Amino acid sequence: MNQESPEQPVRNSKSVIRLPIIVAITLAAGVLIGSTFFSGGKSLTDVAKSSAKFREVLMYVENNYVDSVNTEELVDYSISKMLEKLDPHTSYFNSEEATAARSQLESGFDGIGVEFNIYNDTVYVVTPLSGGPSETAGIQSGDRIMMVNKEKLSGPGVTNAQVYKLLRGKRGTKVDLSIERVGLKDKMNFAVVRDRIPTYSVDASYMVDNEIGYIKVSRFSETTFDEFKSALKTLKADGLKKLILDLRGNPGGYMERATSMADELISGDKLLVYTEGKDSRFDRKTRSHVDGTFEKGPVIVLVDEGSASASEILAGALQDHDRALIVGRRSYGKGLVQMPIKLSDNSELRLTISRYYTPSGRSIQKPYEMGKGDDYSQDLSHRYESGELFNADSIKFDKSKVYKTDGGRTVYGGGGITPDFFVPRDTLNNSKYLFELYAKNIIREYALRYANENLKKLEKQPFNDYLKSFQVSDAMLGELVKDATKAGIKANEKELKLSKPVIVAQTKAIIGRYVWGRKQKSGLNNEVFQVINPTDNVYQRALQLFGQASQLEAGDFSSLNTVKGKK
Incomplete structure (x- = not known):
C-alpha cells in the first residue's frame, strides 16, 4: 500500500485487488439476549397442522423408505432449507456447530483462526482473526477454501460442522489449505499451523503522538467493552485528546457491547439505538446514561465494507449525534437483530426478530428479497464491479430514505453507514x-x-x-x-x-x-x-482530518453536509 496526500489520486490495479467478501454471519451478528421467545401470533392450530404433516412424512421415510436413513440429518437439512426462505441472517446450527460458533465470542479455541461462511456450497473466509496463524500465513478476506489436507471442501453438502472438524484441532498441528483468490487464476497452497485462538477483540491501543490515540476493535465479544474501557483509560493517562477508533473489517457481535462503547463517548441522556419487530415485546430503546471516559475531544471512526452489525450500531450512533467523523467506505449494511434460541438437543436457532434503527430513525439494512440469499451475498462483489470501492460518486443513495443528524446534516438509510469522508481502496502495490x-x-x-x-x-x-x-x-x-x-x-x-x-x-x-x-x-x-x-491510506487520511473532526465537535457543520473524498 502507498501513502497519499489529499491531492494525489490513489491508483488501483483491479486485476489483483484483494476483494473482501465479508459476509454477515449470525455468530457475529447484533445479538439480542435475554428475551422470551414464545408468544401469541399466528394461530397455533395452523402451526400444529403443518408440523403434523412434517412428522407424518418423516415417519413414512423412517419406516418405509427402501434404504436406511439418518432422520436427525434429514431434520437438520429440512430446517436449514426452510430458513433459506426467510431473510439472509436467520440460521440454524446443530449442537456441534452451535458450540463451536459460541466459542468465537465467548471463549478461546484451537484452530487456524478464521471466520468463515458458506454460500453457494463454497467456504468463504470472512476475516482472518488478528494475530492468529491464518493472518500470519497470509490468508485474506474473500479467499475461498477449496480443500483441507487434500479433502474437498466445496460443492453440494458442505456444512459448518465439516468446516469446524477440518480447521480446528490440537495446537501445533499443520493444516494444508488449497485457496482460490479473486484476481488470480491459479489455486494457492498454504501450510497453516494451528494455535490457541484467543477471544481478544481490541487488537491495538497506542498513542500516535502526544495527543492522538488509536484503538482497533476487531469484533464485539464478551470482553470487548472491558478491553475498550481499559484501553481508553490507559490512553487518557498518556495524554489522549483526539481518538481514532478503527472498526474496519469488524463483522459485529454483541449489541450491548457496542452501545456501552458508544456511551463512553456520548454525553448526556441520548438515544443510541432502538429495535422494532412484529412482537412489541422485543422492542427496546438503549440510551446513554453514564459519565463516559472520553465524552469530549474529536473522534474519527474508520469503517469499510467489512464493518457490519454492531459496528454499524456504534458508528451510526456517533454519526447521528455528530460526535464522530466517519472516514473510509460504506459499511456492510446489516440491520437485522437475531435472537439465539437454544433448542432441546443443544442445537440453536438464530431467528431474526426485529430491525434496529440508529438515533435518527434510519435502518441501515441493505435491500434483500426473502429467500434469495445468493443474490444478497454478492453485494460486495457488485460494489467492486460498480467502482464503489474506488470512487465516492459510485455510492448509490436511496433518496427516499433521508434523515438528519442532531446538527441537521443529511444521512441516508437502507444500505449501511456512508462515511463523511470517502477514502478509496488502495491496491497499487498488489x-x-x-x-x-x-x-x-x-x-x-x-x-x-x-x-x-x-x-x-x-x-x-x-x-x-x-x-x-x-x-x-x-x-x-x-x-x-x-x-x-x-x-x-x-x-x-x-x-x-x-x-x-x-x-x-x-x-x-x-x-x-x-x-x-x-x-x-x-x-x-x-x-x-x-x-x-x-x-495505510485510510489511516493516513484520518490523521489529516482532525481539523474537520474538531469543527464537528464544536457544532460547525458547514463543510460536512455531503460525502467528501477523492473522486
Whole structure:
C-alpha cells in the first residue's frame, strides 16, 4: 500500500485487488439476549397442522423408505432449507456447530483462526482473526477454501460442522489449505499451523503522538467493552485528546457491547439505538446514561465494507449525534437483530426478530428479497464491479430514505453507514508475486528466522527505537527473494519493485511482533499496527482530518453536509 496526500489520486490495479467478501454471519451478528421467545401470533392450530404433516412424512421415510436413513440429518437439512426462505441472517446450527460458533465470542479455541461462511456450497473466509496463524500465513478476506489436507471442501453438502472438524484441532498441528483468490487464476497452497485462538477483540491501543490515540476493535465479544474501557483509560493517562477508533473489517457481535462503547463517548441522556419487530415485546430503546471516559475531544471512526452489525450500531450512533467523523467506505449494511434460541438437543436457532434503527430513525439494512440469499451475498462483489470501492460518486443513495443528524446534516438509510469522508481502496502495490509470497509463508518465515538470528541484538533497544530506525535492507530483501525462489516462486523484478513497500512493512511488522509483542498477555498487537498503519491510506487520511473532526465537535457543520473524498 502507498501513502497519499489529499491531492494525489490513489491508483488501483483491479486485476489483483484483494476483494473482501465479508459476509454477515449470525455468530457475529447484533445479538439480542435475554428475551422470551414464545408468544401469541399466528394461530397455533395452523402451526400444529403443518408440523403434523412434517412428522407424518418423516415417519413414512423412517419406516418405509427402501434404504436406511439418518432422520436427525434429514431434520437438520429440512430446517436449514426452510430458513433459506426467510431473510439472509436467520440460521440454524446443530449442537456441534452451535458450540463451536459460541466459542468465537465467548471463549478461546484451537484452530487456524478464521471466520468463515458458506454460500453457494463454497467456504468463504470472512476475516482472518488478528494475530492468529491464518493472518500470519497470509490468508485474506474473500479467499475461498477449496480443500483441507487434500479433502474437498466445496460443492453440494458442505456444512459448518465439516468446516469446524477440518480447521480446528490440537495446537501445533499443520493444516494444508488449497485457496482460490479473486484476481488470480491459479489455486494457492498454504501450510497453516494451528494455535490457541484467543477471544481478544481490541487488537491495538497506542498513542500516535502526544495527543492522538488509536484503538482497533476487531469484533464485539464478551470482553470487548472491558478491553475498550481499559484501553481508553490507559490512553487518557498518556495524554489522549483526539481518538481514532478503527472498526474496519469488524463483522459485529454483541449489541450491548457496542452501545456501552458508544456511551463512553456520548454525553448526556441520548438515544443510541432502538429495535422494532412484529412482537412489541422485543422492542427496546438503549440510551446513554453514564459519565463516559472520553465524552469530549474529536473522534474519527474508520469503517469499510467489512464493518457490519454492531459496528454499524456504534458508528451510526456517533454519526447521528455528530460526535464522530466517519472516514473510509460504506459499511456492510446489516440491520437485522437475531435472537439465539437454544433448542432441546443443544442445537440453536438464530431467528431474526426485529430491525434496529440508529438515533435518527434510519435502518441501515441493505435491500434483500426473502429467500434469495445468493443474490444478497454478492453485494460486495457488485460494489467492486460498480467502482464503489474506488470512487465516492459510485455510492448509490436511496433518496427516499433521508434523515438528519442532531446538527441537521443529511444521512441516508437502507444500505449501511456512508462515511463523511470517502477514502478509496488502495491496491497499487498488489501483485501476483506478493500473493505467492503470502501463499507459501515466505515473508513470515524469513522475518521469524531473521528475528531469531538477531534476537539478542534487537532486544537491546526499546521497540520505539526499532520503529523509528530499523530498515529492511536490500540485502535482507535479497535473502527473502532467494527463499522464494527455492520455494518455487519465479522471480519477477517488476512485481517485486511494485510490491516492495508492502513486503518491507510486513517483514518489519512480523519481526517487531515476535521480538517485543510475543510476551504480551493483553492480546494487543501494537507493534504490527504501529509499523503497518503509516502505509495505510485510510489511516493516513484520518490523521489529516482532525481539523474537520474538531469543527464537528464544536457544532460547525458547514463543510460536512455531503460525502467528501477523492473522486
